[in-house]
Amino acid sequence: MSERKVGVYICTGCGIDLLDIEKLVEIATDYPVSLCRTDSFLCENANIVKEDIKKENLDAAVIAACSPRVKTGEFSFDVPVERVNLREQVVWSHPAGEMQSLAEDYLKMGISKAQKLEREEGEVNKIDRTILIVGGGITGITAAVEAAEAGYEVILVEKEPYLGGRVARMNKYFPKQCPPACGLEINYRRIKNSDRIKVYTSAEVEKVSGAPGDFDVTVRLNPTFVLDRCTACGDCVDACPHERPDGFNYGLGKTKAIYLPGASSFPFRYTVDAEYCKKDEGCAACVEACRYAAIDLGMGAKVVNMKAGSVIVATGWKPYDASKIKNLGFERYPDVITNVMMERLASPDGPTGGRIVRPSDGKEVRKIAFVQCAGSRDENHLPYCSAVCCLASLKQASYVKEQYPDAEIYIFYIDVRTPAKYEEFYRKALSQGFNLIRGKVAEITDIAKSTEEEEKLIVRVEDTLLGKVRRIPVDMVVLAVGMVPNNEFNLDYRQGGIPQDKFGFFSSNFICFPYETQRTGIYSAGCVRQPMDVASSVEDASGAVLKSIQCLNLTEQGMAVHPRSGDFSYPDFFLQRCTQCKRCTEECPFSALEEDEKGTPILNPTRCRRCGTCFGACPERIISFKNYTIDMISSMIREISVPEEEEMRVLAFFCENDAYPALDMAGLNHLEYSSSVRIIPVRCLGSVNVVWIADALSRGIDGILLAGCKSGEDYQCHFIKGSELANRRMENVRETLDRLMLEPERVKLIELEISDYKKIPEILNDFVEELEKIGPNPYKGF
Amino acid sequence: MELESESEMLETYMERLSEIQDGEKYKQCLQCGTCGGSCPYGIVTKFTPRKMILAVRANIIDELLESGAQWLCTSCYSCSFRCPSQIPLTDGIIPAARELSLLEGNPPEELARALMNTARYGNPFKESPKKRDRWVKEVDFEIKTLADGPADVLFIPECFGAYHRRCKEVTKAMAEIFNRLGTDFAILGRDEKCIGDSNRLSGEFGLFEELVEKNIKAMEKNPFSRIVTIDAHAFHSLRSEYPRFGFSKPVLHHSEFLAENLETLKEMFSELEYIVTYHDSCYVGRRNGIYDAPRDVIRAIPGVEFVEMKRIKENALCCGGGGGGVWLDSFIKEFMKERPAEERVREAANTGADILVTSCILDIPMFEDALKMTGLEGQIVVKDICELVLEAIR
Structure with a gap:
C-alpha cells in the first residue's frame, strides 16, 4: 500500500496535559506521519484539522483526545478518523505515575490503524420502493394505507377472499363497544381510493427471496371460480345444491359451496369452495343460474412473481385449539364454545343473526360461564397471556346481559388483566353485576349430581377466594382461548425462515428493536409479533411501516439499518482464498450470506448489519471492512509494548455497544484500574477473530480479556449471538492453549452491562492478579 | 421424633422439596386452583394442594397437618397433570407434608400399620415373605424364578398380586397368558419386595429407597431383558423412579405387553x-x-x-x-x-x-x-x- 498521509492531533485539555506531551509528539513523529499538532482545546479548534486535510491532502487523521463516543460532530471530517482515547481511558482512570506508557501505546496503536484506514463509501443502490404486506387483517390493512399515503407502492396479500381478518368476524370492539365494520369501512375506502395499493385476496405468498430493496416475491393466486363481473346478486347460491361448514363462523352453521365470504368480501363478489363444490362430478348449477356469466369453474391457480423493497409480515393469529384442553369438554359438548365463536353468535351477520342461543338446541341462555385462560398462562398449552381475553370476555358478558337482562353470568379467572385505561372498562363491566369467581376451571362435564344440575353443563372450580370447590351448573360455556401466531413464512434464505421467539412469534428483541425479525427489511407487526388487541395492532402497523420506510431509505443510500444505522462499510470477501468452510454463512445472525453450490459465500450487502460476525468467524481471514480489518487490529496489537518479566500486559477486546461505554463511565467517575490493560474496541465480540489472540499471546502478552454483552435466552447482544459465538470460539482457543502448554485461564470472557462500570476496576485488577499468579507468558521475548 | 418448632418443620419440608425434581416450582404457583377443582377430595378437604402451598408460604404447616388433608391424596395425578405451572404436587408438595406427619408420629392408624408391615415383612399385609410365591402352586405349569437362571421377561406381581386373594387371580391369569404365548418369563419369587411406590407417595422416602435397593439387588441375580408388571403403581415406579437408583431395564405395563402380542392373541x-x-x-x-x-x-x-x-x-x-x-x-x-x-x-x-x-x-x-x-x-x-x-x- 502506498504511503498514506496521516495527521496526528493531540489535545492537551481536560487533564491530558498531565501526560508528557512532548514525548507523545516525539513518538508520533517517529512514524511516517505528515504532521503532528497539539492544541489545548482541540474540539473547539477542530478547524485546524479541517484546514490541514485540505492543505496537506491528508488521507486520515488521528485525534488523540477524548473518547470516540463524545464530540463526534466536531471530530468528523472528510477523511477517516481514528480516535485515541487519552482522556476517559488514560488520564481520568489512572494515577499520574502509570499513565504515560499507556498513552504512548494507545497513540502508537491509533497511528498504526490510521495508516491503514480507508474511506468507507456507500454505494447508491437502485431499489424497488414497494412494500409487500403479508396479511390483510386490521394490521395489514392499516399498514397498507399508512404506507401508501406516505407515498410508497404497496402490495397487500391476503389468503382469505375477504379483508379484515379476525376483526371482520367480531361483533364489537372494546372498550367503546363499537362495531368493527365502521373502522374497517374507512380503511377499505382508503384502499379503494389509493392507486398505490394492489390488493390480492384468495392469495398466498409462497416464497420470498432476495434482499432489502430487491425482494423477489412469489404469490399464488388461488382460484375463486368467480370473475370480476360478478354483481353479487346471489342467484348462484339459490341454485347451488351443496353445502360447506361455515369457516367464517368458525364452523357454526353452513353455507352453500358458492358463497359470499362476509360483508368485507374483497372484491365484493362470490367465491366457490373447491373442497365442497362438486364441479368435478359435473355439477354446474351455479353457472346455469348466473345471468352475468361470471362463474368459471375451470379456473386454475396462478403463480405470479413480484418485486418489493421491504416486507411487513402481518399474518396474525389463530385461536388456540380448544380440543387440546381435554378437561374443558370442547367438541365433547356442543354448548362449550370458544370466545371467537361467541363473537359470531353475537354478530348481526352471524349464524343466528345475533341471537345468543345454545348451539345444541337453540335454547336461550339463562346461565353462562366464561372460562378465562383456557389454555393460556399454562405450561401445558400456551405459556403466555394472550392480552385480550379478559377484556373480550367482559365485553361478551355484556352482549349476554343485553339480550338476557336476568341472565346469571359467571366469569372464572386467575387474574383480571385490563391494564392502563381499560380499568374503566372493567369497572363499567363489573357494575353490570357479573359473578367473577377467582379460580381456573378444572373440569366441565354433564354428570349431574342433583336435579338442579340435570341437563346442564357443570363447571367444577376451586373458588380460591372463598376457599371452596364449587360445582356451578350453566347452560353454555365460553372458553377464552388465546392467540397462536400464524408463523409459517417461506423465506428462501441460507438459514431458512424467519426466526421465532420461544413462543413461536416473529420477534427477536421486543424492547430494543420492535418489529425486528432478525432478517433485514422484513418486519413483523400485529399478533404474529406478540398477542395484542386491535388498538395496539393499529399502532404496530404504523410502527412497522416506519421501519420498512427507514430500511428502504437507508438501503438506497448504501447504509446499514440499526443498530449501526448510517454505517457505509460492508464486508469484502477475498474469495480466491476461501476454503468454503461455511462458518460465515452458518454464523451470520441475519442470514446475509448465501452460498453457491461449492459453499462459497455470496454477500447480500443490503441484508448485512455490519456486525463483523463473519469476519470473526473466518479462519482464512479473508473478510474485511474498509475501516475494520483483521490486519488493522493485528497491527495495533503489534504496537503494544510488552514489558519484560515482572509487569503483566493484558489485551482486552471491548464490545463498543456496552462494554466500551462502561469503560468510559468508569473514567468519567475517575475510577482507577490497572494500567497493564490495553483496550481495543470491537464492533461486537462476534467479530473477534481468534488470530488476534494467537498474535497477542505469541508476542508475549500475558492475558486476553473479552468483554461483551449478555448472552443466552435474555441476551443483550445487539447482534443476537456475538457473545455466544465468542464464548464458543474461546473454548476452542483454550483447547489450543492447552496444547501449547499455555494456561487456558489466560483467555477470559466476561459479560458486562453498561451500568456495570463500577465493577470494572475489580474485574480488570483481578484478572491482572490472576495472571500474576499464573506467571508471565513464557513466549515473552521471543 | 417430634419436630421442635414450626420453623424446624418448614426447614425439613423445604429440604425434602429441594430433593424432588422441580420442587422449587411451588414458588411459581399462580394460586389458580386448578388442583383443588381437579382433586377427587377437593370438595371436602380443608387444604387443597393450592392451599397447602399457601400454608407453606405462610409457615402454618402445623394447621395443614392437623387437618389431615395430606392423607386424603390418592396420588391420582389430576392436579399435577393439569397444573399450569407444572408443580410436582403429587410427587412433592403432598408427600413432603406426609413425611412431616410421619415424623410427628401421627399418620392414620391403618396406613401406619401397612407402612410398618412393609418395612418389616416387605409387604403391607404382615404376610411372610416366604409365602410371596405361593400363588405359583395354584397354576398347572412351571414358573421359574430369576435366581435359577436368565429369562426374557421378568414378571412382577407386586404385593397385591402376590398375596391378595382376589388380585392373585389377576397374577395367575397373566402367568397363564405368558404360558400360552410361550413367553420366556421368570419371577423374583421370595426375593421380590414391595416395589414401594405407595411408600414413596406416603412420605416414607427412606423406606422406599431401602426397598428399591433390595429389589435391584434381586434383579441382578440373572440377566433378563425387560419387566412386565400387572401393578400400575409398580409399573410407574420401576419405569420412572428406579432409574434414579441405577436400574435401567425397559418396563412394560401388562396392557402394553398384550397390545404388543395382539396379532398372536387375535388368532387365539x-x-x-x-x-x-x-x-x-x-x-x-x-x-x-x-x-x-x-x-x-x-x-x-x-x-x-x-x-x-x-x-x-x-x-x-x-x-x-x-x-x-x-x-x-x-x-x-x-x-x-x-x-x-x-x-x-x-x-x-x-x-x-x-x-x-x-x-x-x-x-x-x-x-x-x-x-x-x-x-x-x-x-x-x-x-x-x-x-x-x-x-x-x-
Missing part, C-alpha cells in the same frame, strides 16, 4: 358376548399416557361391544386406592359420604356395560367394594384386562 381369541367399558387407571393413563394399548386389546376381542364412560383418558376419575388410599377407608369415610370408587362404578354402570375392565390392581378391591356399597353388584363385573383376555383365549 374366541368370541365373548360382553358390553365392556374401560377405566383408565391413573398410573397407566394420566400418569404414563397409555390410553390406546388397553383399548386396542379390548376392541380386538370378537363379539365385544366397547363403550366409553363420560370421563375418560386424562380425565378419568380415580378409584381412590392409590397413594395409600387403599388403607385409608375409615379415615376417608370421616370426610366423605360417597367415595370416588362408588361414583366411578355408577358412571361405569350408566354406560350399560356388563364388565368394567381395569388395568391397575388396586382398582379391583376398590371397585368390587364399591359395587357392594352401591348395590350394583351383579349388574356389572370388575375384571382386569388380562382376565378378559384369558377368558377370550380359553
Whole structure:
C-alpha cells in the first residue's frame, strides 16, 4: 500500500496535559506521519484539522483526545478518523505515575490503524420502493394505507377472499363497544381510493427471496371460480345444491359451496369452495343460474412473481385449539364454545343473526360461564397471556346481559388483566353485576349430581377466594382461548425462515428493536409479533411501516439499518482464498450470506448489519471492512509494548455497544484500574477473530480479556449471538492453549452491562492478579 | 421424633422439596386452583394442594397437618397433570407434608400399620415373605424364578398380586397368558419386595429407597431383558423412579405387553358376548399416557361391544386406592359420604356395560367394594384386562 498521509492531533485539555506531551509528539513523529499538532482545546479548534486535510491532502487523521463516543460532530471530517482515547481511558482512570506508557501505546496503536484506514463509501443502490404486506387483517390493512399515503407502492396479500381478518368476524370492539365494520369501512375506502395499493385476496405468498430493496416475491393466486363481473346478486347460491361448514363462523352453521365470504368480501363478489363444490362430478348449477356469466369453474391457480423493497409480515393469529384442553369438554359438548365463536353468535351477520342461543338446541341462555385462560398462562398449552381475553370476555358478558337482562353470568379467572385505561372498562363491566369467581376451571362435564344440575353443563372450580370447590351448573360455556401466531413464512434464505421467539412469534428483541425479525427489511407487526388487541395492532402497523420506510431509505443510500444505522462499510470477501468452510454463512445472525453450490459465500450487502460476525468467524481471514480489518487490529496489537518479566500486559477486546461505554463511565467517575490493560474496541465480540489472540499471546502478552454483552435466552447482544459465538470460539482457543502448554485461564470472557462500570476496576485488577499468579507468558521475548 | 418448632418443620419440608425434581416450582404457583377443582377430595378437604402451598408460604404447616388433608391424596395425578405451572404436587408438595406427619408420629392408624408391615415383612399385609410365591402352586405349569437362571421377561406381581386373594387371580391369569404365548418369563419369587411406590407417595422416602435397593439387588441375580408388571403403581415406579437408583431395564405395563402380542392373541381369541367399558387407571393413563394399548386389546376381542364412560383418558376419575388410599377407608369415610370408587362404578354402570375392565390392581378391591356399597353388584363385573383376555383365549 502506498504511503498514506496521516495527521496526528493531540489535545492537551481536560487533564491530558498531565501526560508528557512532548514525548507523545516525539513518538508520533517517529512514524511516517505528515504532521503532528497539539492544541489545548482541540474540539473547539477542530478547524485546524479541517484546514490541514485540505492543505496537506491528508488521507486520515488521528485525534488523540477524548473518547470516540463524545464530540463526534466536531471530530468528523472528510477523511477517516481514528480516535485515541487519552482522556476517559488514560488520564481520568489512572494515577499520574502509570499513565504515560499507556498513552504512548494507545497513540502508537491509533497511528498504526490510521495508516491503514480507508474511506468507507456507500454505494447508491437502485431499489424497488414497494412494500409487500403479508396479511390483510386490521394490521395489514392499516399498514397498507399508512404506507401508501406516505407515498410508497404497496402490495397487500391476503389468503382469505375477504379483508379484515379476525376483526371482520367480531361483533364489537372494546372498550367503546363499537362495531368493527365502521373502522374497517374507512380503511377499505382508503384502499379503494389509493392507486398505490394492489390488493390480492384468495392469495398466498409462497416464497420470498432476495434482499432489502430487491425482494423477489412469489404469490399464488388461488382460484375463486368467480370473475370480476360478478354483481353479487346471489342467484348462484339459490341454485347451488351443496353445502360447506361455515369457516367464517368458525364452523357454526353452513353455507352453500358458492358463497359470499362476509360483508368485507374483497372484491365484493362470490367465491366457490373447491373442497365442497362438486364441479368435478359435473355439477354446474351455479353457472346455469348466473345471468352475468361470471362463474368459471375451470379456473386454475396462478403463480405470479413480484418485486418489493421491504416486507411487513402481518399474518396474525389463530385461536388456540380448544380440543387440546381435554378437561374443558370442547367438541365433547356442543354448548362449550370458544370466545371467537361467541363473537359470531353475537354478530348481526352471524349464524343466528345475533341471537345468543345454545348451539345444541337453540335454547336461550339463562346461565353462562366464561372460562378465562383456557389454555393460556399454562405450561401445558400456551405459556403466555394472550392480552385480550379478559377484556373480550367482559365485553361478551355484556352482549349476554343485553339480550338476557336476568341472565346469571359467571366469569372464572386467575387474574383480571385490563391494564392502563381499560380499568374503566372493567369497572363499567363489573357494575353490570357479573359473578367473577377467582379460580381456573378444572373440569366441565354433564354428570349431574342433583336435579338442579340435570341437563346442564357443570363447571367444577376451586373458588380460591372463598376457599371452596364449587360445582356451578350453566347452560353454555365460553372458553377464552388465546392467540397462536400464524408463523409459517417461506423465506428462501441460507438459514431458512424467519426466526421465532420461544413462543413461536416473529420477534427477536421486543424492547430494543420492535418489529425486528432478525432478517433485514422484513418486519413483523400485529399478533404474529406478540398477542395484542386491535388498538395496539393499529399502532404496530404504523410502527412497522416506519421501519420498512427507514430500511428502504437507508438501503438506497448504501447504509446499514440499526443498530449501526448510517454505517457505509460492508464486508469484502477475498474469495480466491476461501476454503468454503461455511462458518460465515452458518454464523451470520441475519442470514446475509448465501452460498453457491461449492459453499462459497455470496454477500447480500443490503441484508448485512455490519456486525463483523463473519469476519470473526473466518479462519482464512479473508473478510474485511474498509475501516475494520483483521490486519488493522493485528497491527495495533503489534504496537503494544510488552514489558519484560515482572509487569503483566493484558489485551482486552471491548464490545463498543456496552462494554466500551462502561469503560468510559468508569473514567468519567475517575475510577482507577490497572494500567497493564490495553483496550481495543470491537464492533461486537462476534467479530473477534481468534488470530488476534494467537498474535497477542505469541508476542508475549500475558492475558486476553473479552468483554461483551449478555448472552443466552435474555441476551443483550445487539447482534443476537456475538457473545455466544465468542464464548464458543474461546473454548476452542483454550483447547489450543492447552496444547501449547499455555494456561487456558489466560483467555477470559466476561459479560458486562453498561451500568456495570463500577465493577470494572475489580474485574480488570483481578484478572491482572490472576495472571500474576499464573506467571508471565513464557513466549515473552521471543 | 417430634419436630421442635414450626420453623424446624418448614426447614425439613423445604429440604425434602429441594430433593424432588422441580420442587422449587411451588414458588411459581399462580394460586389458580386448578388442583383443588381437579382433586377427587377437593370438595371436602380443608387444604387443597393450592392451599397447602399457601400454608407453606405462610409457615402454618402445623394447621395443614392437623387437618389431615395430606392423607386424603390418592396420588391420582389430576392436579399435577393439569397444573399450569407444572408443580410436582403429587410427587412433592403432598408427600413432603406426609413425611412431616410421619415424623410427628401421627399418620392414620391403618396406613401406619401397612407402612410398618412393609418395612418389616416387605409387604403391607404382615404376610411372610416366604409365602410371596405361593400363588405359583395354584397354576398347572412351571414358573421359574430369576435366581435359577436368565429369562426374557421378568414378571412382577407386586404385593397385591402376590398375596391378595382376589388380585392373585389377576397374577395367575397373566402367568397363564405368558404360558400360552410361550413367553420366556421368570419371577423374583421370595426375593421380590414391595416395589414401594405407595411408600414413596406416603412420605416414607427412606423406606422406599431401602426397598428399591433390595429389589435391584434381586434383579441382578440373572440377566433378563425387560419387566412386565400387572401393578400400575409398580409399573410407574420401576419405569420412572428406579432409574434414579441405577436400574435401567425397559418396563412394560401388562396392557402394553398384550397390545404388543395382539396379532398372536387375535388368532387365539374366541368370541365373548360382553358390553365392556374401560377405566383408565391413573398410573397407566394420566400418569404414563397409555390410553390406546388397553383399548386396542379390548376392541380386538370378537363379539365385544366397547363403550366409553363420560370421563375418560386424562380425565378419568380415580378409584381412590392409590397413594395409600387403599388403607385409608375409615379415615376417608370421616370426610366423605360417597367415595370416588362408588361414583366411578355408577358412571361405569350408566354406560350399560356388563364388565368394567381395569388395568391397575388396586382398582379391583376398590371397585368390587364399591359395587357392594352401591348395590350394583351383579349388574356389572370388575375384571382386569388380562382376565378378559384369558377368558377370550380359553
